[in-house]
Amino acid sequence: MKSFTVLDLLDLDLKEHDALDLHCIGGRPGLTREIRVPDINRPGLALSGFFDSFGDDRIQLFGRGETAFLRKLEETGNTEVLELFFRYQLPCVLFTHGLDPTPRFFEMAESSQCPVLKTDLASSEFSSRLMRALSNVFASVETIHGVLAEVFGIGVLILGDSGVGKSETALELVERGHRLVADDAVEIRCIAGNILLGQGANKALGHHMEIRGLGIINITHLFGVGAIRQSKQIQLVVELEYWDSNKQYDRIGAEENYKEILGVKVPVLEIPVKAGRNIPIIIETAARNERLKKMGYYSAREFNQSVLKWLESENARSTYFRNRHEG
């Protein structure tokens, strides 16, 4: 992973209920300091002089309590502890509630080049937003060669060798009213331990696609904003492969196969491609089927249940008739 600095934190483009509303008020030379741990520390104990197990590698959050304590320290002239505090290489100190640091504290932060940040948000709200943002930043990431589309609300990741027709399939899906999330390079991050969020590996390039024979096309301009999506959870993986007549393909679909991406299991389907097979419709149907499964209905299993029930009743009937005949 590339290093994540305090400046990167200030540059995070988050909106509305995710916005951190951060600005830097001092210690600017330290903005290149790296944030290595996606966590915050409330430095109450450290300020009172207790530095054992001090979380000095975390962002130091000053809320109302800590700031009031700082004021008290400065009123009574007990600022030695602050010198100890700033001897640590802290990523940054951060004031919530729009509070300002006390003058002596600010001077020391400046002289030790420790960035001083400020937000108008309340401490608890800010910490939950920050944790959310940092867990995204520190999430494990993998870039996969494939296409990600949203089909009937299901995030479908289409994989397969170059030239098997991933982009063409996605184009047909878009034409049929579904949405393109990313073509070719899909950046996948694992969020909250069990959610795979996929998006285009390069946001600056937008939703483009390469179609053999056409070249590079702009999906947003050709199909409108309704045909694209910024990011989507991956809920189904479809692996396209050239039809191999020696290979056994799933004919019943009662068993679920999974593919592991970043340690998360996602249902996977292997779909053989050959002329005359309409892959987009198969993917559409797979997405519908996936939604049914999420609702607890497994077509193949229910079908087999009906077969078993029917066989049982047939058995019962023939036994009954045989007995009558003999009786």
Added chain:
Amino acid sequence: MIERDVTVTNRAGIHARPAALIVQTAGKYDSKIMFQKDGEEINAKSIMGIITLGAAYNSVISIRAEGSDEQEAIDALATLFDNRFEED
């Protein structure tokens, strides 16, 4: 599997035309060829992937090839980089 580092030496970096050249060259070989830059890895047979790497002037890309013709593939690709994709 073999690996080699190459540097982008044409001023404009890898834009559409060089990317097309790379894909055409990589496509001639059966080996699996991957480009890696800043921890990101993409398939060298995909034009959008290569452009997405955002390889500007002087950036270093590590090429990895695996397969029956890996040596030929990596040589051909490295030659493209050395010739600055016939640009300046």
